């Protein structure tokens with residue numbers, strides 16, 4: 001392979017720089033992939049739209065942005081030195097700290113020298129004759145590489161709502177995923193927040209602290225659960241550092257890479273008293289335990305799910321003083337955990353404050369944005385600032401925003417028109433040598449993501465090493481592999497209540513009315529997924545065509 005790479009470098013025209021691999025995106029996936037490929041001796045170029053490394057943690061600077069994963073379960077595990085060097089100050093780190101951590105990683109491993117920032121990739125076209133990819137940036141620059149690795153992020157293509165008059169607004173406005181780099185002051189202002197997903201719930205709690213007045217525009221209430229964050233004292237810090245192998249092993253053993261392992265019992269096999277006690281315990285504990293460490297059937301059996309749904313609904317009603325407002329905050333169209341669970345500290349208590357008003361858009365939808373604020377069907381709200389917490393075009397959104405074409409000029413968007421078709425969520429028939437980290441139908445999309453990023457990257461790196469060692473230059477999945485995997489993804493998802501409701505896991509975003517709903521994640525579990533990937537590698541990549 002090295003020889004042919006040299007050839008391709010010589011063949012390339014003067015305008016197109018040539019590399020062994022091009023990575024799109026410098027979030028955690030892109031950063032780690034760069035590190036591993038460089039270790040392999042490959043020449044690598046990373047293109048990143050943002051002005052620096054960090055992806056999610058570069059863009060989402062809104063007040064309140066923080067982990068739902070335990071900090072020490074989220075960081076990279078590949079360097080013992082890094083693990084020992086870095087101190088997480090809170091169990092659920094806030095965004096500025098996470099970005100500082102990722103900066104340390106970038107500095108320590110000298111990553112930036114191979115990353116081109118402020119550069120959005122507009123297209124990636126496979127050249128069958130040369131067996132390489134030509135990438136064009138938005139500014140028209142070109143680069144070529146044998147391998148194209150997408151690390152574009154499952155939640156990075158943000159969406160604005162399709163509301164009339166959006167740009168007629170005269171006050172300050174910003175999307176949470178495009179938050180300014182300078183501090184934004186809410187004090188004394190009338191703020192409107194649109195959206196009550198995981199991000200909306202985080203930002204609302206912060207805005208409510210200082211705003212003169214906060215109006216929350218809620219379309220779909222979500223079941224939120226207490227985060228119970230706290231700082232990490234010295235003794236705990238020492239213990240965490242001494243137990244990293246156990247922490248990561250626990251994550252490896254769990255269904256979705258978290259430190260929470262589901263209870264094997266059914267919610268229905270225990271007495272109501274035992275169940276209540278268990279739910280109380282989970283509600284009182286930090287993190288996703290109430291979602292990921294709950295009875296094993298709350299996500300697959302509607303009757304089991306109804307028990308935790310009733311419990312959390314009761315908690316909401318207890319925490320909100322006004323019963324009418326509480327009713328608006330209790331979801332009626334889905335059960336607990338069947339959509340992404342937002343984590344909170346005093347979210348429900350915010351609605352007991354005099355300076356906060358909840359507008360239920362199911363009763364009174366937004367008609368339009370007006371120069372002075374927001375007009376619903378029954379009122380006009382004058383606002384000094386609008387915060388759009390309106391989410392992302394999840395998983396496939398960032399792919400759709402790049403013109404990716406494979407063999408015979410086939411567009412990836414067309415290949416996925418009826419939903420993603422992949423093998424292992426990592427490769428696509430007709431798109432040779434393209435690897436989709438954290439892509440659709442990959443276990444990483446329902447995971448404590450860095451745990452799955454490491455698995456994805458290490459698998460991709462091993463594959464590239466294998467090809468180099470065996471003189472192979474082109475890999476593409478067999479058609480039957482892609483068909484079987486896609487079928488398997490839907491079959492494993494069928495049992496889950498996650499697929500019975502509208503959410504980003506189902507590719508549903510009401511701001512994207514033309515997007516065809518289809519299941520985006522893989523629910524067979526990270527351990528099974530890892531085993532399948534390992535089996536594929538051990539077989540000499542039998543599910544693929546290698547030339």
Ligand SMILES: Cc1cc2nc3c(=O)[nH]c(=O)nc-3n(C[C@H](O)[C@H](O)[C@H](O)COP(=O)(O)OP(=O)(O)OC[C@H]3O[C@@H](n4cnc5c(N)ncnc54)[C@H](O)[C@@H]3O)c2cc1C
Nearest residue numbers: 025027028029049055056067068069121152153156448449
């Ligand atoms: C607010 C928030 C909180 C989260 N909290 C958690 C959590 O607690 N636990 C958890 O597991 N996950 C969490 N996530 C999910 C999070 O996205 C992942 O954990 C992880 O950061 C994904 O890393 P990534 O490298 O795959 O993607 P990203 O971090 O999204 O990075 C992708 C990068 O690709 C770049 N890019 C995309 N398209 C192009 C293009 N065409 N050209 C050039 N560059 C491009 C983007 O600019 C971006 O920087 C959270 C997400 C959000 C939004």
